[in-house]
Amino acid sequence: MFKRRRQRATFTDIVVxxxxxxxxxxxxxxTFVTWRTAQYSAEQxxxxxxxxxxxxxxxxxxxxxxxxxxxxxxxxxxxxxxxFMSGPFTAVFLAKYLDSIGFYNDHPIISLILITLLxxxxxxxxxxxxxxxxxxxxxYAPRLVPLITAxxxxxxxQYTFRGLYGNDLEVYPNxxxxxxxxxxxxxxxxxxxxxxxxxxxxxxxxxxxxxxxxKTGKAMRSVSEDKEAAALMGINVDRVIVSTFALGxxxxxxxxxxxxxxxxxxxxYMGFIPGxxxxxxxxxxxxxxVVGAWVGGTLLGLIxxxxxxxxxxxxxxxxxxxxxxxxxxAILVLILIFRPTGILGERLSKAKA
Amino acid sequence: xxxxIFAVLSLLILASxxxxxxxxxxxxxxxxIGCVEVAEGDPIHIAYAMVTSGAxxxxxxxxxxxxxIAMDEKGGTLLGHPxxxxGEDDQCSAEGGQAAGTxxxxxxxxxxxxxxxxxxxxxxxxxxxxxAGFTVISASNTAVDLTLAGNENNHPGxxxxxxxxxxxxxxxxxxxxxxxxxxKAATIHDGSIYAEQLxxxxxxxxxxxxxxxxxxxxxxxxxxxxSGVLTTIATGAPELIYHPIFIQAGAQIVRQARETTGLExxxxxxxxxxxxxDVAEGAGDAIxxxxxxxxxxxxxxxxxTTTFVPAYQAKFGSVPVSIFHAHAYDAFNMLxxxxxKVAVGDKEGGNLLIGRQAMRDCMYATKDYQGLTGNLTxxxxxxxxxxxxxxxxxxxxxxxxxxxxx
Numbered sequence: 068m069f070k071r072r073r074q075r076a077t078f079t080d081i082v083v084x085x086x087x088x089x090x091x092x093x094x095x096x097x098t099f100v101t102w103r104t105a106q107y108s109a110e111q112x113x114x115x116x117x118x119x120x121x122x123x124x125x126x127x128x129x130x131x132x133x134x135x136x137x138x139x140x141x142x143x144x145x146x147x148x149x150x151f152m153s154g155p156f157t158a159v160f161l162a163k164y165l166d167s168i169g170f171y172n173d174h175p176i177i178s179l180i181l182i183t184l185l186x187x188x189x190x191x192x193x194x195x196x197x198x199x200x201x202x203x204x205x206x207y208a209p210r211l212v213p214l215i216t217a218x219x220x221x222x223x224x225q226y227t228f229r230g231l232y233g234n235d236l237e238v239y240p241n242x243x244x245x246x247x248x249x250x251x252x253x254x255x256x257x258x259x260x261x262x263x264x265x266x267x268x269x270x271x272x273x274x275x276x277x278x279x280x281x282k283t284g285k286a287m288r289s290v291s292e293d294k295e296a297a298a299l300m301g302i303n304v305d306r307v308i309v310s311t312f313a314l315g316x317x318x319x320x321x322x323x324x325x326x327x328x329x330x331x332x333x334x335x336y337m338g339f340i341p342g343x344x345x346x347x348x349x350x351x352x353x354x355x356x357v358v359g360a361w362v363g364g365t366l367l368g369l370i371x372x373x374x375x376x377x378x379x380x381x382x383x384x385x386x387x388x389x390x391x392x393x394x395x396x397a398i399l400v401l402i403l404i405f406r407p408t409g410i411l412g413e414r415l416s417k418a419k420a
Numbered sequence: 421x422x423x424x425i426f427a428v429l430s431l432l433i434l435a436s437x438x439x440x441x442x443x444x445x446x447x448x449x450x451x452x453i454g455c456v457e458v459a460e461g462d463p464i465h466i467a468y469a470m471v472t473s474g475a476x477x478x479x480x481x482x483x484x485x486x487x488x489i490a491m492d493e494k495g496g497t498l499l500g501h502p503x504x505x506x507g508e509d510d511q512c513s514a515e516g517g518q519a520a521g522t523x524x525x526x527x528x529x530x531x532x533x534x535x536x537x538x539x540x541x542x543x544x545x546x547x548x549x550x551x552a553g554f555t556v557i558s559a560s561n562t563a564v565d566l567t568l569a570g571n572e573n574n575h576p577g578x579x580x581x582x583x584x585x586x587x588x589x590x591x592x593x594x595x596x597x598x599x600x601x602x603x604k605a606a607t608i609h610d611g612s613i614y615a616e617q618l619x620x621x622x623x624x625x626x627x628x629x630x631x632x633x634x635x636x637x638x639x640x641x642x643x644x645x646x647s648g649v650l651t652t653i654a655t656g657a658p659e660l661i662y663h664p665i666f667i668q669a670g671a672q673i674v675r676q677a678r679e680t681t682g683l684e685x686x687x688x689x690x691x692x693x694x695x696x697x698d699v700a701e702g703a704g705d706a707i708x709x710x711x712x713x714x715x716x717x718x719x720x721x722x723x724x725t726t727t728f729v730p731a732y733q734a735k736f737g738s739v740p741v742s743i744f745h746a747h748a749y750d751a752f753n754m755l756x757x758x759x760x761k762v763a764v765g766d767k768e769g770g771n772l773l774i775g776r777q778a779m780r781d782c783m784y785a786t787k788d789y790q791g792l793t794g795n796l797t798x799x800x801x802x803x804x805x806x807x808x809x810x811x812x813x814x815x816x817x818x819x820x821x822x823x824x825x826x
Contacts, residue, residue, distance in 0.1 A: 235475075257679055391643075
C-alpha cells in the first residue's frame with residue numbers, strides 16, 4: 068500500500084507536502100524558542116487561552132450558521148456576516164435606551180435577556196428575508212449564482228444598515244455586574260469572559276440538541292442527505308430550509324450580543340472580519356458538521372490568540388500581533404490544501420457524491 | 421537661457437498690461453501651469469477631501485465645519501462670485517485617498533483643495549493633485565515626511581496648517597520624561613504613516629532624554645482583540661504606553677489595557693487622533709486618566725472663544741467635536757486671501773483668471789498671517805503651522821479632556 072502511494076505521488080504533491088513540513092518545523096521551532104526564553108509567565112498564557120476560548124465561542128456560534136445552510140443547500144451564505152451584524156447593531160439602541168432610564172443597571176439580567184431577544188429576533192428576520200427574497204428563487208440555479216447573490220446581498224445589507232443607523236461607532240453601555248474579575252486560583256478572570264464562554268457553550272449545546280434530538284432536526288438531517296427523497300417521504304422541504312435559516316440567524320444574533328459584551332462596540336462594518344473568521348472556522352472543523360463548527364471555532368480562537376506570541380515571536384517576526392488575521396487565513400489555505408473536508412469531515416454532506 | 425525666458429515673460433507681462441489697459445481685450449492666461457477660468461456668474465470652486473464616514477468621521481467633519489464657518493464669515497462670496505465648497509470622503513486611508521484624489525483631479529474648475537484629513541490619504545492623492553495644478557492645504561496631516569525637503573512625499577503645491585509630528589512626538593516624550601518621571605515606555609502604532617512616524621519620533625526623543633523603549637508593537641486599525649499585543653508589551657513592564665493611533669483601535673486598547681495583567685496601572689497616552697468624544701464613549705470608564713497630546717487650545721487668541729466657538733455652536737449645535745477645526749478655518753482664510761490677490765480680470769463679479777502657479781507662490785509666501793491657531797508663516801516646503809502642543813487628561817464621563825501640561 069505504501070508503495071502504491073509512493074508511485075501515485077505527483078510533483079505537486081511533493082511540493083505541497085514540503086511546504087507543509089517547512090511550516091510545521093517553523094511552528095515547532097518557534098514554539099521551542101519562545102518556551103526556552105520563558106518570556107511569558109504561566110498566568111499570561113492562561114489569560115491568552117481564556118481570550119482564545121471566548122473569541123472561539125463567538126466564532127463557533129457564527130460558524131454554525133454557515134455550516135447549517137451549507138449542509139442543506141450546498142451553498143456558502145456569505146451574507147451571514149451581515150445577519151450577525153444586524154442583531155447587535157439594532158440592539159445597541161435598546162441597550163442605550165435602557166441605560167438612559169436607569170433600567171440597564173437596576174435589572175441587568177432582564178436587560179441582557181431583552182437585548183439578546185431583540186438581537187436574535189432581528190437576525191432571524193434578516194436571515195428569513197434573505198432566504199425568501201435572495202435564495203429561494205435561485206434554488207435550482209447553477210451553484211455559482213446563489214454564491215454571487217450572497218455577496219451582493221451582503222453589500223446590500225451592510226449599506227442598508229448604514230443608511231438606517233448611520234456610520235458612527237455605537238457603544239454598548241457598561242454593565243456594572245459584569246465589571247471586574249473573579250479569582251480562579253491565582254488567576255483573575257474578567258467576569259465578562261466567563262459569561263461569554265459559558266453562554267456560547269450552552270448555546271452551542273442547545274443548537275446541537277435541536278439538530279440531533281428534535282423532529283425538526285431530524286427533518287433537517289434528512290433533507291441534507293437527499294432533498295428529493297425527503298420530499299417523497301412527506302417532509303416539507305421549504306419549511307425545513309426556513310427553520311434552518313432561522314436557527315442560524317438566532318445563533319448569529321446571540322453571538323452578536325456576546326461579541327458586543329466583549330468589545331462594547333457596534334457599527335455597520337462589524338460583521339465582515341468575524342464573518343470571514345467564522346467561515347474559516349466552519350471549513351476548519353468540516354463544513355456541514357455542527358460539532359465541527361464548535362471544534363473549528365474554538366481551535367481558531369485559540370490559534371489566533373496564542374499563535375503570534377507562541378511561535379511567531381519565537382521566530383523573530385517583528386510586530387507579530389499584527390499578523391493574527393494572517394494566521395487565521397493561512398490556516399484556511401493550509402486546511403484547503405491538506406484536508407479539504409476539514410478536521411471532522413463533512414458529516415452532513417457525505418451522501419452527496 | 422533663463423534670461424531669455426525671463427525676457428519673453430516680461431514682454432508678455434508688459435503686453436498683457438497693455439492689453440488689460442485697453443479694457444475690452446479677452447483675458448490671456450500667462451501662468452506657467454495654467455489658469456482656472458471663472459466666467460461671470462460662475463462659482464469659485466474650493467474642494468475638500470476629508471474623512472466624513474466611518475469610525476474617524478468626526479475628525480474630518482470637524483475640519484469641514486471649521487472651513488464652513490470661515491466661508492460664512494465671508495458671506496459665501498469671493499470677488500463677487502459665489503464660493504462652491506464641496507468634496508470627497510478620503511476615508512482616512514490610502515484607498516480612500518486614491519478614490520478622492522482621482523475624482524477631484526478630474527475637475528478643472530477646482531482652484532484649491534482643503535485636505536486631506538489623514539496622512540495615509542494625502543500620500544497617494546497628492547501626486548495626482550500636483551499634476552492637476554491644484555493648491556492643496558491640509559488642516560490635519562501631521563506626518564513628518566510630507567513637508568520634509570527632498571522627501572519623495574513632499575510635492576509642489578502642498579501646504580498644511582497642522583503641526584508636524586516631529587513637534588508633537590518630541591513634546592509627548594518630554595511630557596512623559598519630565599512631568600510623569602517615566603523611565604520605561606512602549607509604543608503601539610497601526611501601520612498608518614501618521615502613527616508609525618509619530619511613535620518613532622517619540623521613541624527617538626524618549627531615548628535621547630535617557631529613557632528606555634521596551635517594545636514597539638503594531639496593531640491593525642480594525643482590530644478589536646488587543647490581548648496578544650498587550651500581553652507582549654506587559655512582559656517589558658513599561659510605565660507608559662504611547663499609542664498615537666485612531667479612534668476605533670485606540671478605544672479598544674484603552675479598555676483592554678486595564679484588563680491586562682501587569683498593565684493595570686500603566687500610564688496610557690495617545691495623540692491628536694484620539695482626541696474625540698467617540699474615544700471617551702468607546703472606552704467607557706477605562707478612559708479615566710488617559711493622556712492625549714493636541715494643539716494647545718488655550719494658546720489660541722480671544723477670537724477663538726468669543727467668536728469662533730459660539731459660531732460653531734450656533735451652526736452645528738455642539739462644541740467642536742475634534743481638534744482641527746481652527747486649522748481648517750485658517751486654511752480657508754489663507755486660500756481666500758490668495759485668490760483675492762492673484763485673480764486677474766474683473767474683480768467685481770465678472771470674468772476672472774486665477775493662475776495656478778501664482779496661487780501656489782502666493783500661499784508659500786504667506787508670512788506673519790494672524791490666524792486662530794497663531795502666527796502663521798509658511799516654509800518653502802509648506803509647513804505653515806505655529807505649533808503649540810499641550811497634553812490633556814481624560815476623565816470618565818467628561819468631555820473635553822482637561823489640559824494639564826505645560
